[in-house]
Amino acid sequence: MNNNILKLTGALLAAGLLSACSLAPTFERPSAPVASAFPANPPAADSKGGPGAGAKDAVDTGWREFFADQRLQQLIATALDNNRDLRTAALRIEEARAAYNITRADRLPNLNAGLSGTLARTPGFQNPATGQPTIGEQFNAGLSIPAFELDFFGRVRSLSEAALATYLSTDEARQAAQISLVAEVAKAYFTERAYAEQLALAQRTYEARRRTYELTRQRVDVGASSLLDLRSNETLMETARASALALARQRAQAENALTLLVGAPPAQAASGNMADDAQIDAMSSVPEGLPSDLIARRPDIRAAEQRLRAANANIGAARAAFFPRISLTAAIGSASPAFSQLFDSGNDTWSFTPQLTLPIFDAGRNRANLNLAEVRKNIAVVDYERTIQTAFREVADALAARSYLADQVAAQRAIQDAQAERLRLLTLRFENGVASTLDVLDAQRELFSAEQQLVQARLLRTTSAIDLYRALGGGLKQ
Known part of the structure; x- marks a missing residue:
């Protein structure tokens, strides 16, 4: 009899594992709701911000190759080790992996071994023959399979697939967090360097x-000059001093923001310079490719697709709830009134309990669960499409900036050179008694403003190049 029950149990287990079907809808990736090409942004005259010949894709360009500044490379490496948000993302992966392993375990039966002993006293009135109370012993040992569901309609399988997709989406989210972290550290670093350059300029201007x-x-x-000239010079001096103080505050705050991103205090005092034009040209030379490439390049888009797959699989689990649920409980073992005779011949025991549960009335619970699963899938579709549209806009914005910012920097540098020459000529005219002091002071003010705006334009072009690198999926490779 034991052989028969084992054969029957094995056959049912095999049937449950091999013949399960899935009621989940066939997954179809939604079409990308964006144009087939990025908007054409014609570069302005003499623009040097376009991609160079033979430039590597962003995903193939490691961040150490993209950022030539060694100080910045050290900060990014430290951030990848210490940033708390990235640590949290990594822990989310472990959490999702554990949840998936739990769900996957439900597809296989549990096998338990048990050993128990019972000591019981029976009162005398229950023993008419002797009228005396008795004390009995019972020992049991065996193996059991508790309530294993035969997944004929794929409910457990769908839940497992949903958990797997959730795990994969979490891993993609961690990669997206790394890309963002690399870009944010670089932008914070160059922002701090820009404030440092502006501060040094303001301090030199103040001293002059x-x-x-x-x-x-x-x-x-x-008596060789008027009080009006004195007050005008004082105004310019204090203006430069106020600018220096404001820039000192902004630089300190930028350094604090960089420290937060890195996750640890800087190992050394801030140093290094802003990227020069040649370095910015190199960073801006990343080819954009096609919008369809973003689906493979961007981890956030892949994460949205995995969330959509999870929602699709949950529909299968909700549909399976309308069908009968078949489970079985089986056990084999041995029982004896004496522990020493527990495994003697003739003491074998077995039990086999198949169970079929058919939902008849649940007050609309199953229907509501199915509607909920379908609505969540529709939400996931919208989220997927919105993620693609956001990625498309980020790339398009960065490309538009690349098309014009190089010429904007060149124009701003020309303004600075013109203001410097204007100041030189007015100074000569003032020394020869032709120009007034106010003319010279006005030229000094205009030159200082042009110098500050040139630093800001260079920073804007640098951060734009970083944004393009991030938007195209760069920052995963080292």
Whole structure:
């Protein structure tokens, strides 16, 4: 009899494992709701921001290759080790993997071994023959399969597939978090360097204006200059001082933001310079490819697709709830009133309990669960499409910036050179008594503003190149 029950149990288990069907809808990736090509942004004249011949794709360009600054490379490496958001993303992967392993285990039967002993006293009135109470012993040992569901309609399988897709989406989300972290560290670093450059410029300007103010005051004392000239010089001097103080504050805050991203205090004082034009040209030379490439390049899009797959699989589990659920419980073992005779011949026991549960009335619970699963899939479809549209816009914006920012920097540099030459000529005219002090002061103010705006334009072009690198999926490779 034991052989028969084992054969029957094995046959049912095999049937449950091999013949399960899935009621989940056939997964179809939604078409990308974007144009087949990025918007054409004609570069302005003499633009140097376009991709160079033979440039590597962003996904194939490691961040150490993309960022030539060694100081920045050290900061990115430290951030990848210490950033708390990235650590949380990695722990989410472990959480999703554990949840998937739990769900996957439900597709296989549990096998339990048990050993028990019972000591019981029976009162005398239950023993008419002797009228005396008795004490009995019972020992049991065996193997059991508790309530294993035969997944004929794929309910457990669908739940397992949904858990797997959730796990994969979590892994993709961690990769997307790494790409964003690399880009944000780089942008924070260059922002801090830009503030440092502007601060140094403001401090030099302040020192120059302070010397001019002192000289003007001496001229006023001897009657060679007017009080109006003195107050005008004082205004420019204090303006430069106020700018320097504001830039010192902004630089300190930018350094704090960089420290937060890195996840640890900097190992050394901030150093290094902003990227020069040649470095920015190299960073801007990433080819954009086609919008369809983003689906393979961007982890956030792949994560959205996995979430859509999970929602699709959950529909299969919800549909399976309308069908009968078949489970079985089986056990084999041995029982004896004496522990020493527990495994003697003739003490064998077995049990086999198949169970079929057919939902008849559940007050609409199953229907509501199916509607919920379908709505969540529709939400996942919208989320997937929105993720693609967002990625498309990020790339298009970065490409538009690349098309024009190089010429904007060149134009701003021309303005600075023109203002510097204007100041030089007015200074000569002032020394020859042709130009007034106010003309020279106005030229100094305009030159300082042009110098500050040039630093800002260079920073904007740098961060735009970083945004394009991130938008195209760069930052995973080292």
